Amino acid sequence: DQQVKQNSPSLSVQEGRISILNCDYTNSMFDYFLWYKKYPAEGPTFLISISSIKDKNEDGRFTVFLNKSAKHLSLHIVPSQPGDSAVYFCAASAPDIGNEKLTFGTGTRLTIIP
Amino acid sequence: DAGVIQSPRHEVTEMGQEVTLRCKPISGHNSLFWYRQTMMRGLELLIYFNNNVPIDDSGMPEDRFSAKMPNASFSTLKIQPSEPRDSAVYFCASSRRTGRGTGELFFGEGSRLTVL
Numbered sequence: 118d119q120q121v122k123q124n125s126p127s128l129s130v131q132e133g134r135i136s137i138l139n140c141d142y143t144n145s146m147f148d149y150f151l152w153y154k155k156y157p158a159e160g161p162t163f164l165i166s167i168s169s170i171k172d173k174n175e176d177g178r179f180t181v182f183l184n185k186s187a188k189h190l191s192l193h194i195v196p197s198q199p200g201d202s203a204v205y206f207c208a209a210s211a212p213d214i215g216n217e218k219l220t221f222g223t224g225t226r227l228t229i230i231p
Numbered sequence: 232d233a234g235v236i237q238s239p240r241h242e243v244t245e246m247g248q249e250v251t252l253r254c255k256p257i258s259g260h261n262s263l264f265w266y267r268q269t270m271m272r273g274l275e276l277l278i279y280f281n282n283n284v285p286i287d288d289s290g291m292p293e294d295r296f297s298a299k300m301p302n303a304s305f306s307t308l309k310i311q312p313s314e315p316r317d318s319a320v321y322f323c324a325s326s327r328r329t330g331r332g333t334g335e336l337f338f339g340e341g342s343r344l345t346v347l
Contacts, residue, residue, distance in 0.1 A: 119272070151335070160235070160322055160338030161274070206274060217262055217328060218287060219336060223273030 120144045121209050123222035131230050136194040138225050140207030143188065147209040151219065152181060152192050155204045164205070165192070194227075202229045233257070235339035237323050243345045249311040252342045255304055256325030264324040264336060265298055265308050274322070280306065281328060313346045320344070 122141045130136045140150075148169040153161035167174040167181045167190065174181050180193045194201055207222040236255040244250055256263045264279040278288040280300045288298070295314070300306040310317055320343050324336040 123273075158340065160324070160340050161336075162338070163335045166335070208274075217264075217279065217281070217326065218276055219264075220276070221266075221274035223271070 118143075119223070120147075121207055121220050121222040123205075123207055123225050125225050126223070127226040127228070129228045129230055130197050132199060133196045136192075136197045136201065136227055136229070138192040138194075138205050138207075138227065140190045140192075140222055141188055142190075142209050144209070144211065144220075145188070146211040147220075148212045149210045150181070150183060150190050151208045151210075152179075153206040153208060153221075155206065155224070161206055197227075197229045199229050199231055202227060235323055235325050235337055237321075237339035237342050239342055240340065241343045241345075243347065244313055245347050246314055247312045248346075249309065250313045250317075250344060250346075252308040252321050252323075252344070254306045254308070254323030254339060256306070256323070257327075257337055258304070260325035260327045260337070261303070262326045262328045263300060263306050264326075265306070266322040266324060266338075268320040268322060268341070277308070277321075310344075313344075315346045318344055318346050 151166040152164040154164045155161040165176050165179050167183050183190045204224045204226045206224045208219040238253045262281045265277040266274045268274050277290045278298045283300045298308045320341045322341045324338040326336050
């Protein structure tokens with residue numbers, strides 16, 4: 118049972134354009150959401166996060182939007198750069214004190230075309 | 232500062248053999264996680280420890296899998312006996328838990344396991 122879903126296994130975007138990666142979740146208890154980025158032969162690295170009390174969080178070229186009613190979040194990258202080519206994982210956690218479990222999606226491979 | 236260190240980076244073994252994966256977390260981090268990455272399921276949490284104590288092992292697939300954390304700077308994930316379906320990349324991650332925990336994990340580079 119996949120509680121965090123990334124339905125697009127891959128996405129190709131022209132350099133300079135906007136990349137939009139989507140993520141859906143089913144567990145209404147999730148209250149904190151993160152995006153991780155992974156290059157080949159490396160471990161995932163933290164990119165950006167958002168708490169459920171917000172609907173938007175911005176960090177430079179990266180913005181995460183959260184729509185709690187739709188149980189949907191998205192990551193926007195503007196403008197997209199070749200170095201953004203990577204696999205992006207969406208993750209979520211629930212507010213259980215002492216529980217640091219992150220539930221990850223299956224990932225979306227983003228390719229930026231020069 | 233050194234990140235999370237995993238070994239071996241690559242392991243090829245035959246079905247039925249024992250496999251041991253090792254992890255050294257970031258110094259000062261008190262939580263350690265073992266994840267497995269597959270195409271079908273993405274990153275699955277197998278087990279995590281806090282202050283060397285296993286907190287949640289509900290993701291461990293079956294009794295063939297076991298994990299230990301004898302001290303704050305070392306953990307092992309063992310598969311015995313290994314099967315071809317165990318082929319995956321296994322990641323270790325650590326974090327410094329502060330109250331609720333923000334969930335920011337620091338991952339190692341992974342151990343790619345191939346079971347023939």
